[in-house]
Amino acid sequence: MTLSVAVVGAGLAGLISARHLAAAGATVTVFEKSRGLGGRLATRRAEGDLGFDHGAQYVIARSDAFRAVLKELEQAGSVTAWQPRDLAPKAGAADDTWWVGTPGMTALFRPLAEGLDVRRATRVVSVTEGPEDIELGLEEGQSVGPFDRLVLAIPPRQAADLLAGRPETNLLSAVQIAPCWSVMLAFERPLEVAFDVWRSSEAGPLAWVARNASKPGRDPDVDTWVLHGAPDWSTAQLEREPSEVLLELMAAFADLADPQPLPPTRYAAAHRWRYARTVMPLGRLFLDAGRILVGGDWCLGARVEAAYDSGLAMAEAILEQAGLEARS
Numbered sequence: 001m002t003l004s005v006a007v008v009g010a011g012l013a014g015l016i017s018a019r020h021l022a023a024a025g026a027t028v029t030v031f032e033k034s035r036g037l038g039g040r041l042a043t044r045r046a047e048g049d050l051g052f053d054h055g056a057q058y059v060i061a062r063s064d065a066f067r068a069v070l071k072e073l074e075q076a077g078s079v080t081a082w083q084p085r086d087l088a089p090k091a092g093a094a095d096d097t098w099w100v101g102t103p104g105m106t107a108l109f110r111p112l113a114e115g116l117d118v119r120r121a122t123r124v125v126s127v128t129e130g131p132e133d134i135e136l137g138l139e140e141g142q143s144v145g146p147f148d149r150l151v152l153a154i155p156p157r158q159a160a161d162l163l164a165g166r167p168e169t170n171l172l173s174a175v176q177i178a179p180c181w182s183v184m185l186a187f188e189r190p191l192e193v194a195f196d197v198w199r200s201s202e203a204g205p206l207a208w209v210a211r212n213a214s215k216p217g218r219d220p221d222v223d224t225w226v227l228h229g230a231p232d233w234s235t236a237q238l239e240r241e242p243s244e245v246l247l248e249l250m251a252a253f254a255d256l257a258d259p260q261p262l263p264p265t266r267y268a269a270a271h272r273w274r275y276a277r278t279v280m281p282l283g284r285l286f287l288d289a290g291r292i293l294v295g296g297d298w299c300l301g302a303r304v305e306a307a308y309d310s311g312l313a314m315a316e317a318i319l320e321q322a323g324l325e326a327r328s
């Protein structure tokens with residue numbers, strides 16, 4: 001009999017799990033609350049021709065396995081190395097290449113989603129585990145299933161809500177994830193500054209500034225920028241209006257560009273990532289709750305590679321439990 005698996009969350013962790021399980025012969029259904037896929041690997045499109053990577057900025061591979069994935073994507077034209085002019089000394093190992101999806105970060109996961117049964121705009125609101133199988137309740141009221149296994153590739157707080165009352169959820173409450181306010185700007189004319197990237201680990205407001213247009217494959221004729229608020233600053237401003245946050249982060253950016261004034265904006269918007277960067281990880285590849293596995297980047301850290309490792313490990317564990325061979 002075919003193993004049926006539900007995967008909740010179509011970020012990188014959920015998609016890599018789903019892909020791996022499907023390749024081994026499992027029947028996989030992915031549920032994603034948003035209309036778009038990729039979670040925090042995101043590209044905001046605006047006014048027809050504008051694009052902003054307002055979530056993850058670039059990807060680094062530390063393991064051979066993830067490096068091989070990126071190499072494959074590079075050969076397919078979906079990722080390219082990015083070499084921005086950077087005011088800060090590069091942190092980490094000298095050979096850390098900054099990979100970006102082309103033409104947007106979403107290109108990093110698109111091939112993974114091809115051919116998968118993904119139910120978009122479908123929020124899972126309950127999980128019912130019976131003696132033999134699992135059923136899911138959807139926001140619209142209907143229930144789906146039965147499934148033999150469940151992968152929850154969503155933030156720990158949301159997973160804990162779905163698994164309320166189970167002892168494993170105690171471990172989830174120890175995980176901490178900081179929010180991040182992200183600002184997207186398109187200028188009427190180029191900002192004449194000597195950097196494409198600026199970073200700081202000091203107290204806010206800004207932690208990261210990047211000329212989005214300096215990434216390969218973006219339109220070089222429209223000067224687009226992405227600003228990220230520092231974790232502590234974003235936490236303190238969590239419930240503020242986007243319009244107020246926008247003005248404050250733009251003012252901090254103007255200080256940085258001084259004496260050059262910021263050019264007039266053609267587009268300006270702020271987006272709040274409530275769960276952005278892991279501050280305190282779980283410390284293991286995933287949380288094992290029997291037929292239900294819970295994972296995501298927050299298991300190991302704050303990077304896309306952590307999401308990949310967690311997603312793959314969940315799929316491998318399910319295949320091992322079910323006695324199936326991985327074929328990818």
Ligand SMILES: Cc1cc2nc3c(=O)[nH]c(=O)nc-3n(C[C@H](O)[C@H](O)[C@H](O)COP(=O)(O)OP(=O)(O)OC[C@H]3O[C@@H](n4cnc5c(N)ncnc54)[C@H](O)[C@@H]3O)c2cc1C
Binds near residue numbers: 041303
């Ligand atoms: C501002 C910002 C900057 C970052 N910069 C970098 C960087 O430069 N380099 C780097 O490596 N990483 C960076 N990261 C982190 C990186 O984006 C994450 O590590 C990675 O994308 C996490 O993938 P994931 O699959 O674990 O989770 P997510 O991408 O969060 O995916 C979870 C998915 O689950 C869905 N979901 C949640 N609840 C439900 C539900 N009940 N029903 C259905 N669907 C649900 C969500 O909509 C989402 O699509 C950044 C993140 C942010 C926000």
